[in-house]
Structure formats: C-alpha cells, structure tokens
Amino acid sequence: MTALVFLDPSHPAGRVADAASPQLSVLDQGVTRGDGVFESALYTGGVVRKLEAHLARMAVSAASCDLSMPSAEAWRAAIATAVAAYDAARPSSGPGAAAGTAGDTHEAVVKLVATRGLESAGHGTSWVAVSPASELGRRQRTAGVAVVLLDRGYDSTVAERAPWLLMGAKTLSYAVNMAALRHARRNGADDVIFVSSDGRVLEGPTSTVLLAVRDGDTKRLITPMLETGILPGTTQGAIFAAAEAAGWELGYGPLVPQHLMEADAVWLVSSVRLLAPVNSLDGIDIARDARLHEELTAMVDAIR
C-alpha cells in the first residue's frame, strides 16, 4: 500500500491521489529525461526522521539542476498529509502502539520527488509517496552485506571542474546506480562501493561509506570527503554529530580501498536501511568489530 500526495498550489495541505491509478503524464520530463530530484526518508514511530536534512539536501539538488521546487513549508504539509493517510490505511504494528505513534515499530519510506514537469507546463511536478520499507534492508542491518568495488569512471576531481555532471545532486537519473547493483548481484554480492578512476573510495549507489578504526582508547570514524563528488549523506551527518558528542574522533578521507580492508568496521549508511555492516570486499572478509557496530547502531536509532 502506498499513500500518494501531490504538492499543488490550490491544495495547501497537498492533494491526495490514488497511488494504484496512473497519476503522471508520460510526457513529464521526470520520465522522459530522468530530469528531477528526490529524497527517501524513514518514517517510523510517528516520526519522519531527519526531515529538515532531507529538505535541505533536496533544495541543493534542485538548485544544481536549475529546478524550481515547492517551499519547505509546502513539503512539510504534504508529508504530514501523506503519513496520516498511510497510517489510516494500515493496522497498528507494535503491541499496544497505534499506527503513527511513538511505540509503532513499522517502517515506511517517505519518498519526495520533484520533476521538471511537462515541457509545455513551465512548472514542475512534485509528490510525496509513503510505502512500506523493504524487508531486505532491515535484514541487512544485522546480516551485513557482501560488497564489490566498482569503478565509477570519474576521477575524484571532476565535481569541481564539471558542475554539469551534477555530482552532488540526487537526481532521478539512477540507471547507472541500478546497473551497478545488478552487476553486484549477478556476481554474488549484495551491494557496491564505487571507486574513482584515480583509485579513491567514493560511495555506494544508494549509500554513504563509513569506516571505524580503534587506536587504543580512541575510536575514529571516517567517511570519504565530499570534494570527490559524492552525495552528502544525511545519515552520515547525523551519525558524525552523535559520535562527536560521544567522544569519537571524526575524519574525512581521501580514502583508498586499502583503508577499508584495514578498518575495524565498515558500513554502508543510508536513511532507510540505516547501518549495514560490510562483511566482505570483493570476496575478502573484513573486520566487523561488534562493539563498534553496537555503539553506532544505538546512535542511529536515536536519530530523529
């Protein structure tokens, strides 16, 4: 079941639509050109997590694409309408916890999409879709993932010199990300870490890379630096804030695959799957420090 709400100036709280019926023109440039931006947020326990971080990143994506977007206020209103419709259509899941309340452990994805719309319309198309989160993602939080390293084709300096490549934007043009995941699965793996043509660790097709290193009593959390052309991870950002408050050291790479091999733990981090520990890289098992994972999982669970 999916709850669908379009952003529409004549409906300040959003226009509820039937997700089971066709609702989009085949001429929308979001379809014909993958020309639009999106975000996926986690909705659980009555809260859309990191909502403001998602809205802020979406605004940056839209600006990179010269896309005009509804206001944050309009998004918030449409999201509230969409999650209420979603909750109304399903039974409660937690023992004694009604749908959409703090004790409700059901997990849903809140997908925000803004396209360039019809060429003839001169304005975009924007909607919120709330759907159940995948069971697979939830399993991978504990089971972990086997990862292959794949060449992303770009070198790590391209983002600065070629803004038209939209490196820091989360666009609807995800065909390569999906192809990389299929390539991984065909090769017996679960996920991918992209590496730049000059050998730098970048990101996953739908996640941020995080690694932790113990050094005596010091715990250090490291992620690739944004200048390599990766997407700023909203979950990575929230984890870094929590880890810093808990006394961890923080670092921003340039990272190479060897750093992943030698870390005490590596994760793929994203908003809906949250923290997926990496079990192996290109078929080689890597360290999976259980304590570090536990600590980080507690931080992630506390993100609001």
Added chain:
Amino acid sequence: MTALVFLDPSHPAGRVADAASPQLSVLDQGVTRGDGVFESALYTGGVVRKLEAHLARMAVSAASCDLSMPSAEAWRAAIATAVAAYDAARPSSGPGAAAGTAGDTHEAVVKLVATRGLESAGHGTSWVAVSPASELGRRQRTAGVAVVLLDRGYDSTVAERAPWLLMGAKTLSYAVNMAALRHARRNGADDVIFVSSDGRVLEGPTSTVLLAVRDGDTKRLITPMLETGILPGTTQGAIFAAAEAAGWELGYGPLVPQHLMEADAVWLVSSVRLLAPVNSLDGIDIARDARLHEELTAMVDAIR
C-alpha cells in the same frame, strides 16, 4: 497534440490512451530511477525513418540494462497505430498532400520508451508517443549551432572496463545531458560536444559528431570511434552508408578538438533535427563548407 499508444499483450495493435491524461504510475521505475531506455525517430511524409535501426539500437540498450522488452513486431504494430492516430487528429500540411502521405512535409517525433515498470509488477511499461517536432530543431538545420566543448568526466577507455556505466545504452537517465545543454545556453551557446577526460571528442548530449575534410578531390567523413563509449548514431550510420555509395572516404576517430577546428565542416547529427552545422566551438568560428553541407543534406533527406 500527442498520440499515445501503450504496448499491451492483450492489445496486439497497441492500446490507445489519452496523452493529455495521467497514464503512468509514480512508482514506475522509469520515473523513480530513470530506469528504462528510449529512442526518438522522425515521422514525416508518411514514413517513420530508420525504424529498424531504432528498434535494433533499443534492443541493445535494453540488453545492456537487463531489461526485457516487447518484440520488434509489437513495436511496429503500436507505432503504426500511434502514427495513424496522430495523422487522424491533424489537418494535412503539404499543398494537396493528405496527412501521412508521401508529400506531407509535417514533421513529428516518434518516441519509443520501455521502462522497468513497477517493482511489484515484474514486467516493464512500454509506449509510443507521437508529438510535433520542435521548430527550433528545424531552424538549426540551416542556421547552425554555436557549440561549447564540455568535459564528460569519463576517460575514453571506461566503456570497455566498466559495463555497469551503460555507456552504449540510451537510457532515460538523461539529467546530465540536459544539465550540459542548460550550461551551454547559459553561456550563449546552443549545444554541446562532450570531450573525454583524456581529451577525446565524444558526442553531443543528444547527437553524434560528424566532420568532413576535403583533400583535393577526396571528401572524407569522420566520426568518433564507438570504443570511446559513445552511442552508435543511427543517422550517422545511414549517412555513412550513403556517403560511401557516393564515393566519400569514411573514417572513425580517435578525434581531438583540434580536428574539429581544422575540419572543413562539422555537424551534430540526430534523428529528428537531422544535420545541424556547427558554426563555432567555444566562441571561435569554424569552417562551414556550403557544398559539403548541401551534399550531406541531400543524403540525409533521402534516408528512409
């Protein structure tokens, strides 16, 4: 006015739909992930030009994306239904030539799209949309285009080593192509020629690059080699066949921008705009041999 026909196993001639109404699910992976492939063919004088070349290239694109697609037969039937519906809905354009007959000079785009469909459906979504061709493209055939050279970020060997980058596939994930065109227009140009990070001439965001060189009585037509990761141009292919029959020499680059600067004529070639002569590169006027352009235009006009 757009004529729209979905490919549908229960409608062997295709299912006619109203393009002015929403016809696509917002959950279709063609929208949410730009996960699909497409072709744009020219329909004029009662003929969909190079139909078989478009169907063949689309099958290659689909195979690169592990996308199952309707048969060529199903496409042909749906296309016939769509152009008939398009013709029925408009007046004739040529003097004394009825819509859809040989003398009809009206130009339309036949867009073929095949997406991965709904995640829950297990089959794709495919349609044919026939719409009027843009006036701008038609004007650029004689006016020509000012072009900027833009870094594509990839080096010219990436296609071979990283098939997951889908370099030879025409996917719906065109956000970068569109961003490059916007970048060009913001800088006073009309179009783009992409250059690889190692300095090779690649292709336009929606076109193939062609250059001609006179050498005494010899006329030589050159296009970048496919191994650089560009899309095989259906119009370039048809022009090469016609030029060879007319006694031209043919060549496949590795080309660098200097070759474009020194050529006697450079064109951006595509199925709907056809042959757009390049007037300037990065603001520097280049040669535009009128005779060569005339000869090539005659060849292009004869393509069926």
